[in-house]
Amino acid sequence: MSDVVVLGGRYELEQMLGKGGMGQVYLATDNRLGRKVAVKVLPQAPAEDPEGVVRFLREARLAATLQHPGITVVHDVDQDGTVLYLVMELLNGDDLAKLLERNAGGLATAQAIDLAIQIADALGAAHSAGVIHRDLKPANVMVIDGGRAKLCDFGIAKHLSSATGLTGSGVLGTPVYMAPEQFLGRQIDARTDIYLLGGMLHELFCGQPPFPIDEGIEALVQGHLKYEPKGPRHHTPSVPAEADRLVRDMLAKEPGDRPADCKEVVRRLKAIAQPSGAQVPAQAQAPASPVDEYEQLSRRAARYCHEGRFADAVTAADQAAQGRARVLGPEHPDTLSSRNILASALYLAGRGAEAEGVARTVAQARTRLFGQDNAKTLRSWLLLAKILYTIGRAGEALPIAQGVSRDRGRIFGPENTETQEARNTEGWALHALNRNPEAMTVAYETATARGRLLGNEHPDTLETRLLLGQVNHALGQLPKAQAIATALQADCLKVLGPAHPLTAKAQTLYAAVGALGYHAPPVPYYR
Known part of the structure; x- marks a missing residue:
C-alpha cells in the first residue's frame, strides 16, 4: 500500500x-x-x-x-x-515452512519432537475450549526466538473456504495435509486436526509430507483417501520407530482409529523424547547436493500450486526443471516431474498457450519412458487435454480425454476418482463441440459416479452437475435444467460461498433458464 x-x-x-x-x-x-x-x-x-x-x-x-x-x-x-x-502480537522469528525449507531432510529428531510437543499441547488447549483449527500447516506455525512454537490463524480457514475458494480442490483446507473427511465434505472435529498435525509431524521428521505432491491434486486426493503413508522412517531411517508409529496412527483414514486427543499425542511424544530419561540424539544434517536442492525447489513449486501461489510456482518449477535438466538430463524422470509441475503452474496461472507445449513434451516423453498405462503418463496426457480445452481447442482435447478415460477405466475401474476426472474433461469437451447428446450421457454417468464416490456436495461433483445442467439447457430440456440449476445454486452457495467462480456459473445457468420463461417446480436433478 x-x-x-x-x-x-x-x-x-x-x-x-x-x-x-x-x-x-x-x-x-x-x-x-x-x-x-x-x-x-x-x-x-x-x-x-x-x-x-x-x-x-x-x-x-x-x-x-x-x-x-x-x-x-x-x-x-x-x-x-x-x-x-x-x-x-508481533513475533520475532520464522514460520515453520521457512524453517523446513532450510532443512531439506527434516529437522533434527530432538528439535522435531520438542516442536511437536509444543504444537500438540497448544492445539489441545484450543480443542478444550471448543475451537478447531481446520487448516494446520507449517506456514501457520511461528517459531520465535528461543524455539517457542506459536499457532496462528484459528478461525480463518472456514471463512476463506467460502469467501475465496483458495484451495486447489475448492474444499476447506490445504490439500497437502487435508484429512479424508475434509475431501469428502464430512463432519470434522478435533480428530481432523490430529490428522493435519500428523501430516505436519511427518514433514518435521523427514522433510516430506505424507503423500507425493508433485503429480497434481487428484493424485494427492487419492493418497489421502486410499493409501497408507509410508511414514517418516521410510525416508529418514534415523527417525525413532515409536515416532514413526505415532505419525502413522495420526494419519489413520478413519477418525476413530486416530489418537483420541492431543493429550495422548503429547504423552506419546514425551515418551519418545525421554526413553528411560535419555534424550533422543540429533542426527547430523548432510550438506545439500545440487540434486537435493533441485528436488526441494521442485517440491516447493508443487506446494505453491496447491496453495494457489501460481506465479511463485512457475518461477520455482522453471528453475528446478532447468537445473535438473543440466544435472540429470532433459528426459530424466525427475526432470520431467519438474516440467510437469511447470505445465500445471502455467495452466493454473492462466498461461495456457505456454503450458500446452510443456505439457505435450512431458506426456510424450513419459510415454516413451514409462509406457502408456503408467499413472504419471496418464496424468500428463489429461493435463494436456485440460489445457487444450481451456485455450479453445476442444477438438484436440476430446480424443486425448477419451483415451485417458478408457485407459483409466481399464486399469483402475470406473469407480475411481481419477477415472471420473478424465470422464468429466471428456464431457466438457463434447459440450464445447456441441455434441450434447453424447455429453449428456457422459455428464449423467460422471455426476452419478462422483456423487457416490465423493458426495453430491463435493466441488468435483458440483462441477459435473453444472455440466449436466448446461447440457440439458443446450438440448432444450428446460424442466431438468431448471431443477439442476436450482439445486446446484443452493449447494454452491452453501459449500463454496457467493464469491466462488462455480457459484457464479450456477447462478448464470439459473438466470439463463429463467430468461426462457421456465419456472416450473423443481424436480430432483438426477432424474
Whole structure:
C-alpha cells in the first residue's frame, strides 16, 4: 500500500511482512496504545454474504479468547469497509515452512519432537475450549526466538473456504495435509486436526509430507483417501520407530482409529523424547547436493500450486526443471516431474498457450519412458487435454480425454476418482463441440459416479452437475435444467460461498433458464 492506511481508525499499516493464502501481514502501529503489532488483512469479504462475515467475526473472536503460550495472541478482529483484519502480537522469528525449507531432510529428531510437543499441547488447549483449527500447516506455525512454537490463524480457514475458494480442490483446507473427511465434505472435529498435525509431524521428521505432491491434486486426493503413508522412517531411517508409529496412527483414514486427543499425542511424544530419561540424539544434517536442492525447489513449486501461489510456482518449477535438466538430463524422470509441475503452474496461472507445449513434451516423453498405462503418463496426457480445452481447442482435447478415460477405466475401474476426472474433461469437451447428446450421457454417468464416490456436495461433483445442467439447457430440456440449476445454486452457495467462480456459473445457468420463461417446480436433478 503506497498511501498511509489506518484500519479501524487505529492501526496504521507500515510495511508488508509476508503474504499467503490467508492474506497479507503488515507491521503496524496501534496508535491508541502506542505499540507495534502485526495486522493480517484477509481477502476482501464478499458483500453478498454479510451473514458469513458475521459468523467469521464471531468465530475469530472466540479464537481470540484462547490463552496459551503456544497460541498467538489476537488483540483485535474487525471489519473496516470491505476489509476484514486481525490484530496480533508481533513475533520475532520464522514460520515453520521457512524453517523446513532450510532443512531439506527434516529437522533434527530432538528439535522435531520438542516442536511437536509444543504444537500438540497448544492445539489441545484450543480443542478444550471448543475451537478447531481446520487448516494446520507449517506456514501457520511461528517459531520465535528461543524455539517457542506459536499457532496462528484459528478461525480463518472456514471463512476463506467460502469467501475465496483458495484451495486447489475448492474444499476447506490445504490439500497437502487435508484429512479424508475434509475431501469428502464430512463432519470434522478435533480428530481432523490430529490428522493435519500428523501430516505436519511427518514433514518435521523427514522433510516430506505424507503423500507425493508433485503429480497434481487428484493424485494427492487419492493418497489421502486410499493409501497408507509410508511414514517418516521410510525416508529418514534415523527417525525413532515409536515416532514413526505415532505419525502413522495420526494419519489413520478413519477418525476413530486416530489418537483420541492431543493429550495422548503429547504423552506419546514425551515418551519418545525421554526413553528411560535419555534424550533422543540429533542426527547430523548432510550438506545439500545440487540434486537435493533441485528436488526441494521442485517440491516447493508443487506446494505453491496447491496453495494457489501460481506465479511463485512457475518461477520455482522453471528453475528446478532447468537445473535438473543440466544435472540429470532433459528426459530424466525427475526432470520431467519438474516440467510437469511447470505445465500445471502455467495452466493454473492462466498461461495456457505456454503450458500446452510443456505439457505435450512431458506426456510424450513419459510415454516413451514409462509406457502408456503408467499413472504419471496418464496424468500428463489429461493435463494436456485440460489445457487444450481451456485455450479453445476442444477438438484436440476430446480424443486425448477419451483415451485417458478408457485407459483409466481399464486399469483402475470406473469407480475411481481419477477415472471420473478424465470422464468429466471428456464431457466438457463434447459440450464445447456441441455434441450434447453424447455429453449428456457422459455428464449423467460422471455426476452419478462422483456423487457416490465423493458426495453430491463435493466441488468435483458440483462441477459435473453444472455440466449436466448446461447440457440439458443446450438440448432444450428446460424442466431438468431448471431443477439442476436450482439445486446446484443452493449447494454452491452453501459449500463454496457467493464469491466462488462455480457459484457464479450456477447462478448464470439459473438466470439463463429463467430468461426462457421456465419456472416450473423443481424436480430432483438426477432424474
